[in-house]
Amino acid sequence: MNIFEHFENRVRIALGHLTDAGHLPAGLDFSRVVVEPPRDHTHGDLATNAAMVLAREAVKSPRVLAELLVEALSNDPDIEHVSIAGPGFINLKLRHQVFERVLRSALDLGSQFGRGSQKAERVNVEYVSANPTGPMHVGHGRGAVFGDALANLLGFSGYEVCREYYINDAGTQVDVLSRSVYLRYLEALGEDIGAIPEGLYPGDYLKPVGQVLVERYGKSLKSMHEPEWLPLVRDVAIAMMMDSIREDLKALEISHDVFFSERSLTSGPRDEIAVFLRDLRSRDLIYDGRLPPPKGQLSDDWEDREQTLFRSSQFGDDSDRPVLKSDGSYTYFASDIAYHASKYHRGFNTMIDVWGADHGGYIKRMQAAVAAVTDGKGLLDVKLCQLVRLLRNGEPVKMSKRAGEFITLREVVNEVGSDAVRFMMLFRKNDATLDFDLAKVVEQSRENPVFYVQYAHARGCSALRQSLSASHDVSSEQDLSKIDLTLLSDDAEMMILRRLAQFPRLIEASALAHEPHRVAFYLYDLASDFHALWNKGKDDPKLRFVLEDNPAITAARRVLVQAIVGVLKNGLSLLGVSAPDEMR
DSSP states (O other): OOOHHHHHHHHHHHHHHHHHSSSSSTTTOGGGGEEOOOGGGGSSEEEHHHHHHHHHTTTHHHHHHHHHHHHHHHHHHTTEEEEEETTEEEEEEEOHHHHHHHHHHHHHHGGGTTTTOOSSSSEEEEEOOOOOOOOHHHHHHHHHHHHHHHHHHHHHHEEEEEEEEOOSSSSHHHHHHHHHHHHHHHHOOOOOOOOOOOOOOOOOOGHHHHHHEEEEEEEETGGGGGHHHHHHHHHHHHHHHHHHHHHHHHHHTTTOOOEETTTHHHHHSHHHHHHHHHHHTTTOEEEEOOOOOOOOSOOTTTOOOOOOEEEEGGGSSSSEEEEEEESBBOHHHHHHHHHHHHHTTTTEEEEEEEEHHHHHHHHHHHHHHHHHHHHTOEEEEEEEEEOOEEEEEEOOOOOOTSSSSSOEEEEEEHHOOOHHHHHHHHOOTTTTOEEEEEGGGOOOOOHHHHHHHHHHHHHHHHHHHHHSSSSSOOOOOOOOGGGGGGGGGSSHHHHHHHHHHHHHHHHHHHHHHHHHHHHHHHHHHHHHHHHHHHHHHHHHHSSOOOOOOOOHHHHHHHHHHHHHHHHHHHHHHTTTTOOOSSOO
């Protein structure tokens, strides 16, 4: 039950009645009318901007229009009071019966409470897509968790979601990987390879790949020239790196529906990149020309030459972009054009890419490419995940010996657990830098958000067990209609009722904005409300969840706690975090 959507419809119906009565001109656009929580809950339970957004079109002052709408809503049986604030905002105070319906809905629907209706739209969420050149680091982990939680959220909201990983298995980086592995192959044969040359990958994680090459090929690779051994080494290295990445993701309970190979674009029965570039050229979106020099100091690799260019600036980019290198090979951008075109042709009009912060300058050209290859029908939303600063008690953590350059994601998960990693990665907006303190995320305190929320769930489960074991006659199967929920009248209880009522709207808004961090924030606020009510009961025995001499209020509070526990569990599930029944 989304009360915001419900009362938004009622406000629009009231506006329709005002139109029928001649108080408003016909043809007003009601789509801009919204109902949302007021900034201050003391002003009411809901607020609407109807008078403010319609006043000019209706040729009335916002205040006058607000007064007309207040009168039209005053007879609504679910509205206790309507008032006007400021120049024309309207605040609604709801009758208790509305929140009683929310509670019953939360219990009736259980794990489906807050789920959106099925939508026809298919959404492709591409996340992680780490180069298969080594183990995943903590920065990869943030993108992985964000993308996985977003996919969960979109699926719960009713979208058909495809979780995709783009394997960058073509280009110079995998060739560098192959040369790095070849050194480890020689090392596994007993040769002294000395220090790893600059520009190659130094991590010890490549040693097992070298050993596998020896087992598979013996000494035969040594007698080959690089063009012969490089593809053999590359295939083994990429396969083993991807197996390692899948294991890293599995530690966070993350999986993908599709692993799309970049090499497949050119290694199949036809060159897909060439196909899409020919199509763009036929529409005069690919041309041969020269680019002006970049502003500021010229980079060492810039050269004034004729290039094959995509008219990226025609679709909002800062300049046109090359699709072929000087040697005639494809640029990464050309591959990415073909890859995103393939997404569209696979039925995804909406595409969400989760990238690292260092790719921000690439967004405009990719959105331009998607607009071109889909004739404006496709939408690409790029979500950047900022850096993660790994700390221990406020001090930077030293680099990993195994990885050679960074702390691996697996090391962090093994130390603090999947729940802490996932929740904390989402407890900050994706485009803000995250300080991840290994010591703080395992503390059992309010300062540790994941503990605080999980503890609220465990505390709620404990309260339910106490309620059911009490001596008075209250059954867990008791008919909800026979429980007097009007007894939930304390300010702290009402705060929780309002918070629970916001959950369906929170899910819908978070999915539309592609912002799963909102769910984490909401869960923390709900946990705070619940802990506050628990502590209030310590000071005032009348507010405790189990009252031996008052089975009616005990039953009502059990319903409230059941709803809290259910919503906490639903929200944590969307984030991929467990909801323990007990915590020690």
